[in-house]
Amino acid sequence: MLIHIRKDSLISVLQLVLKAVSHNNLIPVLAGICIEVHTTEIVFTTSNTSMTIQYRVSQDSDLLIIHRTGGIVVPARYFIEVIRKLNEGLIIFEVNQGLILTIISGSSQIRLQGIDPNEFPSINKEYHCGAKFRINNALLKSTIRQVAIAASSSEARPVLTGVSFDYNNDYLRLVATDGIRLASRTIYTENNWNNNTKILIPAQNLYEISKMLKNDDDTTEIVTFASQVRFTTNKLTIDSVLIDGVFPSILNIIPKSYMSEVLVESNRLLQAVECVAVLAGESKMKIATTMSALTLFSQTADVGEIQNEIPLIEMEGDDFTISVNGKLLVDLLRSIESNNVRVRFTGNMGPIIIISEDTDSSTMFLISPVRSHN
C-alpha cells in the first residue's frame, strides 16, 4: 500500500473509530486499527467485540491520493499519538514487504510494526434483517440521551444495562430502567421496511453512537439482525451486539392513574433540586406541595439542611409529600428539554411520574420513592 492523506482529515476519522478500540489484551489485534486501502477508498475499522466501527474515506485529490492498494493493522494508541504530533499537511503511508508501516511527514520518519489485516475479525454479515428504518440524527441523539440515563450501570442484571428498542412499523419506543428509575420516549420513524421487532441495545454503546452523530440534519439508518444492530450515517457504520434476555414489561410498571399533578418550570425545578441535592444525605430528598409552591428539602446529620421552594403554575388533586433519591432525580431532570414539566403523584408507595409538557414529546420519567422514616 502507498497513500498520501491529509493530517486533519485522518485525525477526524481516528477520533471516531478510536471509540471501539479494545483495551482488553486478550485479543491483541483488537487493540489496533485495521486500515484497508482499496482502489477508490480506504476503510478504517476498529472493534471491541461489543461494538464495531467502520469509516470510509474516498479518493480525493485534496484529502487522499491512493497510489497502491493493501492493508495493515496498526497499534491504535501509538498510531494516533504519533499522527497528532506530525506537521499539518499530507502524510505518506507505505507498506512494502512484511508488516511494517512507514509513515513520512516533513523530517519525521516512523516505522510501526503491524499485524496482518486478515487476522482482524471481519464485520459480521447477517443477511436476514428484522427491521429497517431511518431517524433524524438530532432526534435520535436527544432520545438516546434522555432514555439511556435510566439504564443501570451495574452488571448484576444485564438486561437493565440495555435500552429497549420496540419497533412497531411506524413508531419506535425506547425504554430503559435500573429498577428505581424508568425513562421512555416514543418517536416516529421514516422509510420503514419490514417486521415489527423488539431488541435490547447496551446503553453504553448507544451513548458512544450518539456522540458520533455529528450532523444534526442528516439521518441514520437502523437495521436490526438476529444478534446485532447496525447504525449507518454517511460514511460511518457502527455495529452493536444485542443483549439477550427479557426486558421488564413497561405496562406493569407505569401506573394507570395518578392522585395529584403539578405543572412547574423545568429550569426552576432543576436548579432547586440541584441545590437541595447537595445535602441529600443518604441521597434522600423530600418533595411536598404546600399552598402554591413545591417544596424540596434535604438534610445530612451533623452538617445541616436545605430547603427550596418553586412556584406552581397549575395544580390538580390534593397536597402530597414523598421522598426520592436526590441524585437520581437530578440526572433525569438534566435531560428534560421542554420549558415546563408535569410532576404526578401516584400514592405513597407508587413512583413519581415526570412528563414533558410539549404535546409533541412523549418523554416520560418514573422514579420510585425512598421509604421515609420521618
Added chain:
Amino acid sequence: MLIHIRKDSLISVLQLVLKAVSHNNLIPVLAGICIEVHTTEIVFTTSNTSMTIQYRVSQDSDLLIIHRTGGIVVPARYFIEVIRKLNEGLIIFEVNQGLILTIISGSSQIRLQGIDPNEFPSINKEYHCGAKFRINNALLKSTIRQVAIAASSSEARPVLTGVSFDYNNDYLRLVATDGIRLASRTIYTENNWNNNTKILIPAQNLYEISKMLKNDDDTTEIVTFASQVRFTTNKLTIDSVLIDGVFPSILNIIPKSYMSEVLVESNRLLQAVECVAVLAGESKMKIATTMSALTLFSQTADVGEIQNEIPLIEMEGDDFTISVNGKLLVDLLRSIESNNVRVRFTGNMGPIIIISEDTDSSTMFLISPVRSHN
C-alpha cells in the same frame, strides 16, 4: 454575625481559599473555611498545615454589607457546593446563637452546622523576618513554572521536593532538582530589605501560589521567617512551611565547561522531541548531531521506531551522541520561553545543558544521560 455578600465576589474568594482546604480528616476543623466578620472587612482563612491562605474582603455597598460582626468555621465542601447552586445577587449569612450558619438567597434557605472559629489554628505570627523583597507577578509565575518542574515528586528525599530560594540582597536564585534534572533561574528583586537568606519551599505549594497570582502587573511581597515564608499580594496572604534539610550545592552539579554547543529553534526542538517521545521505549531518546541537523531517535521493541531531524542554526565543537529520558526532556522544553535554545554537550557521562538564548534570561536546565547499551 449578619452580612449581605454578592454571590460572584464570594465565589471568586472561595475558589482561591479552597486550595488550602485539608482533605486529611485528622484535624476536622481544617476541612472548613474560617469566616471572621470584623467591622469593616471579612477575613476568609483555610489551612492544610503545609499552607495557609487568607483573603480579606472590605465593606463595600455593592459587594459586601456588614450588619453585625462574628465568626464561624463552615465545612468547605458543602459550603462551596451550596453557594454555587444559589441564584446570582446578594446572599444573606447569619449566625444567631449557637454555631448554625443560616444562608438565605431567593427562596432557598440553608442551615449549616459550624465550628467555633477559636478552634481554627491562628495564622502563625513570627516577627523576626530573614529577608523581605518584591517581585513582579508575571516574572514570579514564569520563574516558578520553569524551575519547579525539575523538583522531585517522590518523598524519598524530602529536600528534592522543594525549590531553593537563594536570596542575595538584590538577586534571587531559584533551583530545583530531582537528581536527574536540574532547573535554575536568577531574577532581580525590588524593594529589598534585610539579610541574605536561603530557604527551601515545597514545589507543590509554589505551584498553587503561582496559580493564585491573577494580576500580572501587580507585585508580590515575599517575607521569610525561621520556619515559614509569606507571600502577600493585594488582599491575599499565603503562608507556606519550609522544608528542613540541606539542598545540594548547585556549584558541584553544573559543569564548568562543555565540548559542543548547538543553537536550535525552541518550538521545532519541542515538537520533534514530543513526537519522538511517543516511542521513547523505556523512556530513552537518542540525541545526535549529524552534519547540519540535530537528530532525535527512539524505539520500542515490537512496536517500532521514530526519527526526527531539526536544522541547526549554529554549531560549535564536534559531533556528539547521547541518550536521555524522553519524557523528562519534554517537560523541561515545554517551559522554555525564548525563541531559540542552546544545547550543550559536556561529555558522555555529563549532563546535557539547555539554556535560553535571550541574554536577559538566566534560565538553565540540566538533564543527566541514560546509559546506552547500543
